[in-house]
Amino acid sequence: MTWFSRNREASSLRRWKPSGVTLFNLAMLAFAAAWLAPEWRDWPFPALTLDAPVPAVSSDRLSADFALCHRGDGTNCVVDGDTFWFAGVKYRIADIDTPETHSPRCAAEAALGARATERLAALLSAGPFSLESGERASDRYGRALRIVTRDGASIGETLVAEGLARQWGGHRDPWC
Incomplete structure:
Protein backbone atom coordinates (compact mmCIF):
# COMPACT_ATOMS: atom_id res chain seq x y z
CA MET A 1 0.00 0.00 0.00
CA THR A 2 1.35 3.35 -0.95
CA TRP A 3 1.49 6.43 1.15
CA PHE A 4 -1.31 8.06 -0.88
CA SER A 5 -3.78 5.22 -0.43
CA ARG A 6 -3.02 4.99 3.32
CA ASN A 7 -3.79 8.69 3.80
CA ARG A 8 -6.95 8.41 1.75
CA GLU A 9 -8.19 5.50 3.83
CA ALA A 10 -7.37 7.35 7.01
CA SER A 11 -9.13 10.51 5.91
CA SER A 12 -12.28 8.61 4.85
CA LEU A 13 -12.43 6.95 8.26
CA ARG A 14 -12.43 10.26 10.08
CA ARG A 15 -15.78 11.69 10.93
CA TRP A 16 -16.53 15.35 11.27
CA LYS A 17 -16.86 16.24 14.88
CA PRO A 18 -17.67 19.92 15.42
CA SER A 19 -15.58 21.64 17.99
CA LEU A 29 -25.44 32.60 12.85
CA ALA A 30 -28.87 31.01 13.52
CA PHE A 31 -29.66 33.67 16.14
CA ALA A 32 -28.67 36.52 13.79
CA ALA A 33 -30.73 35.06 10.94
CA ALA A 34 -33.81 34.74 13.17
CA TRP A 35 -33.33 38.25 14.57
CA LEU A 36 -32.86 39.86 11.14
CA ALA A 37 -35.55 37.84 9.33
CA PRO A 38 -38.27 40.56 9.53
CA GLU A 39 -35.94 43.09 7.89
CA TRP A 40 -34.85 40.62 5.22
CA ARG A 41 -38.43 39.71 4.34
CA ASP A 42 -38.97 42.99 2.44
CA TRP A 43 -35.46 43.40 1.07
CA PRO A 44 -34.59 45.34 -1.10
CA PHE A 45 -37.80 47.36 -0.52
CA PRO A 46 -38.32 48.37 3.12
CA ALA A 47 -41.74 47.84 4.63
CA LEU A 48 -43.98 50.90 4.89
CA THR A 49 -45.80 51.40 8.14
CA LEU A 50 -48.92 53.48 8.68
CA ASP A 51 -47.08 55.67 11.17
CA ALA A 52 -44.27 56.63 8.82
CA PRO A 53 -44.96 59.62 6.56
CA VAL A 54 -44.80 58.76 2.89
CA PRO A 55 -42.95 61.41 0.91
CA ALA A 56 -44.94 62.96 -1.92
CA VAL A 57 -43.36 62.20 -5.27
CA SER A 58 -44.68 64.11 -8.21
CA SER A 59 -44.78 62.20 -11.46
CA ASP A 60 -45.76 65.32 -13.41
CA ARG A 61 -43.31 65.51 -16.30
CA LEU A 62 -45.22 67.20 -19.11
CA SER A 63 -45.16 70.94 -19.57
CA ALA A 64 -45.56 73.61 -22.21
CA ASP A 65 -46.82 77.13 -22.68
CA PHE A 66 -50.37 76.99 -24.02
CA ALA A 67 -51.99 79.63 -26.20
CA LEU A 68 -55.49 79.68 -27.62
CA CYS A 69 -55.94 77.69 -30.84
CA HIS A 70 -57.02 79.37 -34.04
CA ARG A 71 -58.53 76.71 -36.27
CA GLY A 72 -56.53 73.79 -34.82
CA ASP A 73 -52.87 74.46 -35.46
CA GLY A 74 -52.10 71.47 -33.22
CA THR A 75 -49.18 72.87 -31.26
CA ASN A 76 -49.75 73.27 -27.50
CA CYS A 77 -52.96 75.25 -27.64
CA VAL A 78 -56.41 75.21 -26.05
CA VAL A 79 -59.45 74.71 -28.29
CA ASP A 80 -62.08 75.20 -25.58
CA GLY A 81 -62.54 74.55 -21.86
CA ASP A 82 -62.17 70.78 -22.15
CA THR A 83 -60.15 70.26 -25.35
CA PHE A 84 -56.52 71.06 -26.13
CA TRP A 85 -53.63 70.14 -28.41
CA PHE A 86 -50.37 68.99 -26.86
CA ALA A 87 -47.33 67.77 -28.81
CA GLY A 88 -49.42 67.24 -31.94
CA VAL A 89 -52.16 65.18 -30.23
CA LYS A 90 -55.68 66.47 -29.60
CA TYR A 91 -56.92 65.71 -26.06
CA ARG A 92 -60.32 65.93 -24.42
CA HIS A 102 -67.88 76.81 -31.21
CA SER A 103 -71.58 77.08 -32.03
CA PRO A 104 -72.80 77.98 -28.53
CA ARG A 105 -76.59 77.84 -28.01
CA CYS A 106 -76.79 81.17 -26.19
CA ALA A 107 -74.70 84.20 -25.18
CA ALA A 108 -74.32 82.93 -21.60
CA GLU A 109 -72.83 79.65 -22.85
CA ALA A 110 -70.44 81.53 -25.15
CA ALA A 111 -69.26 83.81 -22.32
CA LEU A 112 -68.77 80.96 -19.82
CA GLY A 113 -67.06 78.86 -22.49
CA ALA A 114 -64.62 81.68 -23.24
CA ARG A 115 -63.78 82.00 -19.52
CA ALA A 116 -63.28 78.21 -19.24
CA THR A 117 -61.01 78.24 -22.30
CA GLU A 118 -58.83 81.05 -20.92
CA ARG A 119 -58.64 79.36 -17.50
CA LEU A 120 -57.66 75.98 -18.97
CA ALA A 121 -54.83 77.65 -20.92
CA ALA A 122 -53.61 79.29 -17.70
CA LEU A 123 -53.84 76.04 -15.69
CA LEU A 124 -51.99 73.98 -18.32
CA SER A 125 -49.25 76.63 -18.61
CA ALA A 126 -48.82 76.93 -14.83
CA GLY A 127 -46.37 74.02 -14.51
CA PRO A 128 -45.74 70.30 -15.02
CA PHE A 129 -48.79 68.07 -15.38
CA SER A 130 -49.68 64.44 -16.10
CA LEU A 131 -52.12 62.82 -18.52
CA GLU A 132 -53.86 59.81 -16.97
CA SER A 133 -55.92 57.29 -18.88
CA GLY A 134 -59.59 56.96 -18.07
CA GLU A 135 -62.20 54.38 -18.98
CA ARG A 136 -61.74 54.83 -22.75
CA ALA A 137 -58.70 55.76 -24.83
CA SER A 138 -60.49 58.04 -27.29
CA ASP A 139 -63.86 59.54 -28.11
CA ARG A 140 -65.92 59.31 -31.30
CA TYR A 141 -64.09 62.35 -32.72
CA GLY A 142 -60.67 60.69 -32.35
CA ARG A 143 -59.56 62.87 -29.44
CA ALA A 144 -57.46 61.13 -26.79
CA LEU A 145 -59.44 61.02 -23.54
CA ARG A 146 -57.29 61.81 -20.52
CA ILE A 147 -57.62 63.14 -16.99
CA VAL A 148 -55.18 66.02 -16.56
CA THR A 149 -53.57 66.14 -13.11
CA ARG A 150 -51.01 68.20 -11.28
CA ASP A 151 -49.60 66.87 -8.00
CA GLY A 152 -52.30 64.19 -8.07
CA ALA A 153 -55.20 66.67 -8.26
CA SER A 154 -57.46 66.87 -11.30
CA ILE A 155 -57.28 70.13 -13.25
CA GLY A 156 -60.83 69.36 -14.39
CA GLU A 157 -61.96 69.35 -10.77
CA THR A 158 -60.38 72.79 -10.38
CA LEU A 159 -62.53 74.06 -13.27
CA VAL A 160 -65.61 72.46 -11.68
CA ALA A 161 -64.84 74.10 -8.32
CA GLU A 162 -64.50 77.48 -10.05
CA GLY A 163 -67.91 77.07 -11.74
CA TRP A 168 -68.77 64.52 -17.02
CA GLY A 169 -71.98 62.53 -16.72
CA GLY A 170 -71.65 60.48 -19.90
CA HIS A 171 -73.51 62.92 -22.15
CA ARG A 172 -73.65 66.64 -22.86
CA ASP A 173 -76.35 68.65 -21.14
CA PRO A 174 -77.35 72.11 -22.36
CA TRP A 175 -75.77 75.15 -20.71
CA CYS A 176 -78.60 77.54 -21.65
Missing part, protein backbone atom coordinates in the same frame (compact mmCIF):
# COMPACT_ATOMS: atom_id res chain seq x y z
CA GLY A 20 -17.02 23.98 20.62
CA VAL A 21 -16.01 27.02 18.59
CA THR A 22 -17.83 25.75 15.50
CA LEU A 23 -21.05 25.05 17.44
CA PHE A 24 -20.90 28.55 18.94
CA ASN A 25 -20.45 30.10 15.47
CA LEU A 26 -23.42 28.12 14.10
CA ALA A 27 -25.59 29.12 17.05
CA MET A 28 -24.71 32.81 16.58
CA ILE A 93 -60.37 66.16 -20.64
CA ALA A 94 -62.29 63.02 -19.70
CA ASP A 95 -63.70 63.97 -16.29
CA ILE A 96 -65.45 67.27 -17.16
CA ASP A 97 -67.81 69.00 -19.56
CA THR A 98 -67.51 72.71 -20.34
CA PRO A 99 -69.70 75.11 -22.32
CA GLU A 100 -69.25 75.17 -26.07
CA THR A 101 -67.31 78.01 -27.63
CA LEU A 164 -66.41 76.86 -15.24
CA ALA A 165 -67.20 73.19 -15.84
CA ARG A 166 -69.25 70.30 -14.50
CA GLN A 167 -68.35 66.70 -13.95
Whole structure:
Protein backbone atom coordinates (compact mmCIF):
# COMPACT_ATOMS: atom_id res chain seq x y z
CA MET A 1 0.00 0.00 0.00
CA THR A 2 1.35 3.35 -0.95
CA TRP A 3 1.49 6.43 1.15
CA PHE A 4 -1.31 8.06 -0.88
CA SER A 5 -3.78 5.22 -0.43
CA ARG A 6 -3.02 4.99 3.32
CA ASN A 7 -3.79 8.69 3.80
CA ARG A 8 -6.95 8.41 1.75
CA GLU A 9 -8.19 5.50 3.83
CA ALA A 10 -7.37 7.35 7.01
CA SER A 11 -9.13 10.51 5.91
CA SER A 12 -12.28 8.61 4.85
CA LEU A 13 -12.43 6.95 8.26
CA ARG A 14 -12.43 10.26 10.08
CA ARG A 15 -15.78 11.69 10.93
CA TRP A 16 -16.53 15.35 11.27
CA LYS A 17 -16.86 16.24 14.88
CA PRO A 18 -17.67 19.92 15.42
CA SER A 19 -15.58 21.64 17.99
CA GLY A 20 -17.02 23.98 20.62
CA VAL A 21 -16.01 27.02 18.59
CA THR A 22 -17.83 25.75 15.50
CA LEU A 23 -21.05 25.05 17.44
CA PHE A 24 -20.90 28.55 18.94
CA ASN A 25 -20.45 30.10 15.47
CA LEU A 26 -23.42 28.12 14.10
CA ALA A 27 -25.59 29.12 17.05
CA MET A 28 -24.71 32.81 16.58
CA LEU A 29 -25.44 32.60 12.85
CA ALA A 30 -28.87 31.01 13.52
CA PHE A 31 -29.66 33.67 16.14
CA ALA A 32 -28.67 36.52 13.79
CA ALA A 33 -30.73 35.06 10.94
CA ALA A 34 -33.81 34.74 13.17
CA TRP A 35 -33.33 38.25 14.57
CA LEU A 36 -32.86 39.86 11.14
CA ALA A 37 -35.55 37.84 9.33
CA PRO A 38 -38.27 40.56 9.53
CA GLU A 39 -35.94 43.09 7.89
CA TRP A 40 -34.85 40.62 5.22
CA ARG A 41 -38.43 39.71 4.34
CA ASP A 42 -38.97 42.99 2.44
CA TRP A 43 -35.46 43.40 1.07
CA PRO A 44 -34.59 45.34 -1.10
CA PHE A 45 -37.80 47.36 -0.52
CA PRO A 46 -38.32 48.37 3.12
CA ALA A 47 -41.74 47.84 4.63
CA LEU A 48 -43.98 50.90 4.89
CA THR A 49 -45.80 51.40 8.14
CA LEU A 50 -48.92 53.48 8.68
CA ASP A 51 -47.08 55.67 11.17
CA ALA A 52 -44.27 56.63 8.82
CA PRO A 53 -44.96 59.62 6.56
CA VAL A 54 -44.80 58.76 2.89
CA PRO A 55 -42.95 61.41 0.91
CA ALA A 56 -44.94 62.96 -1.92
CA VAL A 57 -43.36 62.20 -5.27
CA SER A 58 -44.68 64.11 -8.21
CA SER A 59 -44.78 62.20 -11.46
CA ASP A 60 -45.76 65.32 -13.41
CA ARG A 61 -43.31 65.51 -16.30
CA LEU A 62 -45.22 67.20 -19.11
CA SER A 63 -45.16 70.94 -19.57
CA ALA A 64 -45.56 73.61 -22.21
CA ASP A 65 -46.82 77.13 -22.68
CA PHE A 66 -50.37 76.99 -24.02
CA ALA A 67 -51.99 79.63 -26.20
CA LEU A 68 -55.49 79.68 -27.62
CA CYS A 69 -55.94 77.69 -30.84
CA HIS A 70 -57.02 79.37 -34.04
CA ARG A 71 -58.53 76.71 -36.27
CA GLY A 72 -56.53 73.79 -34.82
CA ASP A 73 -52.87 74.46 -35.46
CA GLY A 74 -52.10 71.47 -33.22
CA THR A 75 -49.18 72.87 -31.26
CA ASN A 76 -49.75 73.27 -27.50
CA CYS A 77 -52.96 75.25 -27.64
CA VAL A 78 -56.41 75.21 -26.05
CA VAL A 79 -59.45 74.71 -28.29
CA ASP A 80 -62.08 75.20 -25.58
CA GLY A 81 -62.54 74.55 -21.86
CA ASP A 82 -62.17 70.78 -22.15
CA THR A 83 -60.15 70.26 -25.35
CA PHE A 84 -56.52 71.06 -26.13
CA TRP A 85 -53.63 70.14 -28.41
CA PHE A 86 -50.37 68.99 -26.86
CA ALA A 87 -47.33 67.77 -28.81
CA GLY A 88 -49.42 67.24 -31.94
CA VAL A 89 -52.16 65.18 -30.23
CA LYS A 90 -55.68 66.47 -29.60
CA TYR A 91 -56.92 65.71 -26.06
CA ARG A 92 -60.32 65.93 -24.42
CA ILE A 93 -60.37 66.16 -20.64
CA ALA A 94 -62.29 63.02 -19.70
CA ASP A 95 -63.70 63.97 -16.29
CA ILE A 96 -65.45 67.27 -17.16
CA ASP A 97 -67.81 69.00 -19.56
CA THR A 98 -67.51 72.71 -20.34
CA PRO A 99 -69.70 75.11 -22.32
CA GLU A 100 -69.25 75.17 -26.07
CA THR A 101 -67.31 78.01 -27.63
CA HIS A 102 -67.88 76.81 -31.21
CA SER A 103 -71.58 77.08 -32.03
CA PRO A 104 -72.80 77.98 -28.53
CA ARG A 105 -76.59 77.84 -28.01
CA CYS A 106 -76.79 81.17 -26.19
CA ALA A 107 -74.70 84.20 -25.18
CA ALA A 108 -74.32 82.93 -21.60
CA GLU A 109 -72.83 79.65 -22.85
CA ALA A 110 -70.44 81.53 -25.15
CA ALA A 111 -69.26 83.81 -22.32
CA LEU A 112 -68.77 80.96 -19.82
CA GLY A 113 -67.06 78.86 -22.49
CA ALA A 114 -64.62 81.68 -23.24
CA ARG A 115 -63.78 82.00 -19.52
CA ALA A 116 -63.28 78.21 -19.24
CA THR A 117 -61.01 78.24 -22.30
CA GLU A 118 -58.83 81.05 -20.92
CA ARG A 119 -58.64 79.36 -17.50
CA LEU A 120 -57.66 75.98 -18.97
CA ALA A 121 -54.83 77.65 -20.92
CA ALA A 122 -53.61 79.29 -17.70
CA LEU A 123 -53.84 76.04 -15.69
CA LEU A 124 -51.99 73.98 -18.32
CA SER A 125 -49.25 76.63 -18.61
CA ALA A 126 -48.82 76.93 -14.83
CA GLY A 127 -46.37 74.02 -14.51
CA PRO A 128 -45.74 70.30 -15.02
CA PHE A 129 -48.79 68.07 -15.38
CA SER A 130 -49.68 64.44 -16.10
CA LEU A 131 -52.12 62.82 -18.52
CA GLU A 132 -53.86 59.81 -16.97
CA SER A 133 -55.92 57.29 -18.88
CA GLY A 134 -59.59 56.96 -18.07
CA GLU A 135 -62.20 54.38 -18.98
CA ARG A 136 -61.74 54.83 -22.75
CA ALA A 137 -58.70 55.76 -24.83
CA SER A 138 -60.49 58.04 -27.29
CA ASP A 139 -63.86 59.54 -28.11
CA ARG A 140 -65.92 59.31 -31.30
CA TYR A 141 -64.09 62.35 -32.72
CA GLY A 142 -60.67 60.69 -32.35
CA ARG A 143 -59.56 62.87 -29.44
CA ALA A 144 -57.46 61.13 -26.79
CA LEU A 145 -59.44 61.02 -23.54
CA ARG A 146 -57.29 61.81 -20.52
CA ILE A 147 -57.62 63.14 -16.99
CA VAL A 148 -55.18 66.02 -16.56
CA THR A 149 -53.57 66.14 -13.11
CA ARG A 150 -51.01 68.20 -11.28
CA ASP A 151 -49.60 66.87 -8.00
CA GLY A 152 -52.30 64.19 -8.07
CA ALA A 153 -55.20 66.67 -8.26
CA SER A 154 -57.46 66.87 -11.30
CA ILE A 155 -57.28 70.13 -13.25
CA GLY A 156 -60.83 69.36 -14.39
CA GLU A 157 -61.96 69.35 -10.77
CA THR A 158 -60.38 72.79 -10.38
CA LEU A 159 -62.53 74.06 -13.27
CA VAL A 160 -65.61 72.46 -11.68
CA ALA A 161 -64.84 74.10 -8.32
CA GLU A 162 -64.50 77.48 -10.05
CA GLY A 163 -67.91 77.07 -11.74
CA LEU A 164 -66.41 76.86 -15.24
CA ALA A 165 -67.20 73.19 -15.84
CA ARG A 166 -69.25 70.30 -14.50
CA GLN A 167 -68.35 66.70 -13.95
CA TRP A 168 -68.77 64.52 -17.02
CA GLY A 169 -71.98 62.53 -16.72
CA GLY A 170 -71.65 60.48 -19.90
CA HIS A 171 -73.51 62.92 -22.15
CA ARG A 172 -73.65 66.64 -22.86
CA ASP A 173 -76.35 68.65 -21.14
CA PRO A 174 -77.35 72.11 -22.36
CA TRP A 175 -75.77 75.15 -20.71
CA CYS A 176 -78.60 77.54 -21.65
